[in-house]
Amino acid sequence: MIIDCDPGHDDAFALIVASKFAEILGVTTVAGNAPLDLTTKNARIILDICGAAGVQLHSGANRPLVAEPIHAAYIHGESGMDGATFSPPSRPVDGTDAVHFIIDTARSNPGAWLVPTGPLTNIALALRVAPDLVSTISGISLMGGGRFGNRTASAEFNIWCDPEAASAVFDSGAKIVMSGLHLTHQIMATSARIEMVRNAHATVGPKLAGLLEFFSKTYKSLHDDFEGAPLHDVCAVLALTHPQLFGASERHVAVEIDGAITRGMTVIDDRHVIARGKANTRVLETIDSDAAFSAIVEAIKACP
Numbered sequence: 243m244i245i246d247c248d249p250g251h252d253d254a255f256a257l258i259v260a261s262k263f264a265e266i267l268g269v270t271t272v273a274g275n276a277p278l279d280l281t282t283k284n285a286r287i288i289l290d291i292c293g294a295a296g297v298q299l300h301s302g303a304n305r306p307l308v309a310e311p312i313h314a315a316y317i318h319g320e321s322g323m324d325g326a327t328f329s330p331p332s333r334p335v336d337g338t339d340a341v342h343f344i345i346d347t348a349r350s351n352p353g354a355w356l357v358p359t360g361p362l363t364n365i366a367l368a369l370r371v372a373p374d375l376v377s378t379i380s381g382i383s384l385m386g387g388g389r390f391g392n393r394t395a396s397a398e399f400n401i402w403c404d405p406e407a408a409s410a411v412f413d414s415g416a417k418i419v420m421s422g423l424h425l426t427h428q429i430m431a432t433s434a435r436i437e438m439v440r441n442a443h444a445t446v447g448p449k450l451a452g453l454l455e456f457f458s459k460t461y462k463s464l465h466d467d468f469e470g471a472p473l474h475d476v477c478a479v480l481a482l483t484h485p486q487l488f489g490a491s492e493r494h495v496a497v498e499i500d501g502a503i504t505r506g507m508t509v510i511d512d513r514h515v516i517a518r519g520k521a522n523t524r525v526l527e528t529i530d531s532d533a534a535f536s537a538i539v540e541a542i543k544a545c546p
């Protein structure tokens with residue numbers, strides 16, 4: 243898989259899980275939770291932590307296609323990954339042209355999956371430049387959208403950040419696997435689970451627990467009924483490495499780009515009518531969250 247991310251606390255855990263259970267062909271970064279220089283620095287840090295410093299890392303788009311860039315310090319802190327102190331990253335980026343890295347890597351590894359866990363800017367640009375990717379890749383397992391929003395009542399953050407890019411990706415013809423909010427809110431970093439993370443690894447465990455404590459604190463301060471932060475982005479990786487943990491339905495999904503109060507909404511066609519839109523997306527509906535969390539802990543234990 244090629245992981246396109248904006249670390250981001252939950253992106254960090256997605257990278258750790260992928261480094262244990264998947265073959266990472268490369269990591270690309272995009273502006274989202276924080277500006278591009280910070281999401282890229284955070285990716286460098288996490289690749290060190292999971293012993294994947296040799297994995298190719300390329301930075302990409304520093305802003306959405308059309309929308310103004312807006313970040314999420316209110317959730318992730320100013321660094322994009324507040325809550326722990328890390329050593330400076332050991333490795334530089336390998337390049338600053340994520341779009342062409344995605345294209346070249348996907349073409350030379352037929353059947354690869356793209357796994358975006360941030361705004362879809364890099365992915366949309368890659369598909370625009372190289373529409374042949376649609377038939378070269380196995381598909382796109384993304385975290386985004388859902389049956390309700392978080393940034394607005396109808397729009398989830400990753401899709402809301404760059405709705406034009408998201409619309410192009412859902413309409414591309416690629417097979418989409420969607421980890422939306424109605425799924426990711428089923429796997430929360432509760433206090434008990436944060437302790438499992440702390441105890442999973444002598445050095446890395448306490449730092450990762452610190453990340454989850456910060457992430458959960460911001461989530462709890464903004465919601466009236468959350469036990470902790472949802473580990474959104476891990477789901478997009480686990481959907482491929484542990485598909486048996488998920489229930490799903492096949493649906494047509496489109497992204498609203500014009501709505502005054504629905505811009506960035508993923509419109510899931512749940513109608514029972516025969517004339518409903520042809521399915522373009524495997525919408526993940528349920529997750530065995532205890533088993534998924536065990537996989538996360540196993541991945542942390544495998545860190546060097």
Ligand code: BDR
Pocket residue numbers: 250251252253275314317359360385392398399400474475
């Ligand atoms: C998504 O937005 C970011 O805050 C998270 O990293 C995740 O990708 C959830 O809406």
Ligand code: CA
Pocket residue numbers: 247248249250252253274275359360475
């Ligand atoms: Ca993310």
